[in-house]
Amino acid sequence: MSVKNYIPFLDLASPHRELKEELCAVFESALQTAGFVGGPVVDEFERDFAKFCDSAYCVGVGSGTDALRFALIAAGIQQGEVVITVPNTFIATTEAISQAGAHPVFVDIDERTYNMDPEKLRQYLETECANDDRGRLIHRVTGKNVTAVVPVHLYGQMCDMDPILELAGRYGLTVVEDACQAHGAEYFSSRERRWRKAGSMGQAAAFSFYPGKNLGACGEAGAVTTDDAELAQKIRMLRDHGQAKKYYHDIEGYNGRLDAIQAGILQVKLKHLPEWNKQRRECADRYLELLRLIESVRVPVQPAWSKAIYHLYVVRVEDREQLQRYLAEAEIGTGIHYPVPLHLQRAYSHLGYRQGDFPVAERCAAEIISLPMFPGLRNDEQRRVVERVQSFVSRASAGVLVTAVESVS
Numbered sequence: 568m569s570v571k572n573y574i575p576f577l578d579l580a581s582p583h584r585e586l587k588e589e590l591c592a593v594f595e596s597a598l599q600t601a602g603f604v605g606g607p608v609v610d611e612f613e614r615d616f617a618k619f620c621d622s623a624y625c626v627g628v629g630s631g632t633d634a635l636r637f638a639l640i641a642a643g644i645q646q647g648e649v650v651i652t653v654p655n656t657f658i659a660t661t662e663a664i665s666q667a668g669a670h671p672v673f674v675d676i677d678e679r680t681y682n683m684d685p686e687k688l689r690q691y692l693e694t695e696c697a698n699d700d701r702g703r704l705i706h707r708v709t710g711k712n713v714t715a716v717v718p719v720h721l722y723g724q725m726c727d728m729d730p731i732l733e734l735a736g737r738y739g740l741t742v743v744e745d746a747c748q749a750h751g752a753e754y755f756s757s758r759e760r761r762w763r764k765a766g767s768m769g770q771a772a773a774f775s776f777y778p779g780k781n782l783g784a785c786g787e788a789g790a791v792t793t794d795d796a797e798l799a800q801k802i803r804m805l806r807d808h809g810q811a812k813k814y815y816h817d818i819e820g821y822n823g824r825l826d827a828i829q830a831g832i833l834q835v836k837l838k839h840l841p842e843w844n845k846q847r848r849e850c851a852d853r854y855l856e857l858l859r860l861i862e863s864v865r866v867p868v869q870p871a872w873s874k875a876i877y878h879l880y881v882v883r884v885e886d887r888e889q890l891q892r893y894l895a896e897a898e899i900g901t902g903i904h905y906p907v908p909l910h911l912q913r914a915y916s917h918l919g920y921r922q923g924d925f926p927v928a929e930r931c932a933a934e935i936i937s938l939p940m941f942p943g944l945r946n947d948e949q950r951r952v953v954e955r956v957q958s959f960v961s962r963a964s965a966g967v968l969v970t971a972v973e974s975v976s
């Protein structure tokens with residue numbers, strides 16, 4: 568493979584090259600002050616990221632998984648309760664639910680947006696749940712108390728939050744947004760007649776700063792945003808062994824703090840995030856323009872109420888594996904996010920779901936492929952990707968087995 572011709576799925580090296588001086592200064596300052604965990608750099612980043620998300624508080628933690636787990640625990644999710652989410656997400660969403668002691672259940676997704684379908688949520692609540700004589704919402708089959716919903720803003724696009732929040736309000740459910748792929752995404756709330764940022768709509772929201780995210784650290788990091796001062800304080804304790812004062816432990820907590828070095832790096836990058844997200848949106852517009860004439864490729868749908876930040880650019884084709892190989896032969900990187908929906912993963916066989924339970928998520932999982940998407944992806948590179956996709960589609964429709972190495976001029 569020639570480095571010159573290769574179009575990566577994600578270019579992580581370029582931004583670090585461009586910001587090298589500022590990033591090295593973060594390391595130097597941490598070495599000089601020996602401030603490695605918590606401290607003023609973390610406080611500063613938390614303040615700025617809360618502002619970026621239009622949230623009152625941000626609490627930096629060790630990862631997006633920590634953020635989800637701490638948010639659920641701090642919101643009062645109890646052992647044995649039921650938390651509703653979707654099957655097409657990264658496993659961390661459900662790991663956090665299980666590790667908070669709860670039982671994950673799924674509702675299917677909207678075929679257009681790949682996100683939680685509010686109508687399926689409504690059906691689930693109306694048909695599978697009922698109030699007991701104490702007014703608690705009970706899952707009919709298991710008899711467990713249904714207490715929360717985790718909408719996942721997948722691929723950088725927010726869920727249709729108005730109906731989800733309306734249902735959550737009606738049924739008394741806590742809402743924890745999984746915003747791990749959606750830093751800066753926006754949603755137009757018709758109820759409020761204004762744009763709302765990811766991370767500002769639920770009781771709490773979880774962000775991941777895993778290196779490949781739109782805002783990524785140089786290691787593991789995450790954060791919770793919330794408008795609830797008490798909840799923020801509980802998360803500060805949970806991340807730090809349950810202590811508000813050193814060595815005085817009010818509860819048992821975790822070691823889930825944000826490193827000062829990662830906070831400093833995130834602070835440097837946060838300044839560039841609006842521009843990076845803008846560039847991603849421009850790339851998505853360009854893909855749309857180039858791909859829309861290829862009928863058998865389904866492009867992502869952005870409803871009028873959404874400003875997506877395209878963490879991933881996910882299209883659907885019938886022969887996804889073949890297309891992935893065909894693009895790889897032309898030195899074009901891709902990804903599959905995610906090949907197996909969670910209800911069909913071996914780790915969740917104990918939940919008792921079967922093939923066919925969530926037909927939309929299953930159909931999407933079989934056909935999705937993520938094309939190269941990152942700030943700085945050039946026009947000519949996108950054209951080369953789309954020409955190769957076009958060539959694949961033409962050959963497939965002409966019945967030509969697509970395996971040969973070809974060069975796209």
Ligand SMILES: Cc1ncc(COP(=O)(O)O)c(C=O)c1O
Nearest residue numbers: 630631632657659660747775777
């Ligand atoms: C949707 C979603 N939720 C949760 C997570 C977990 O984040 P982390 O890897 O930082 O723990 C991720 C990260 O990949 C994610 O994409």
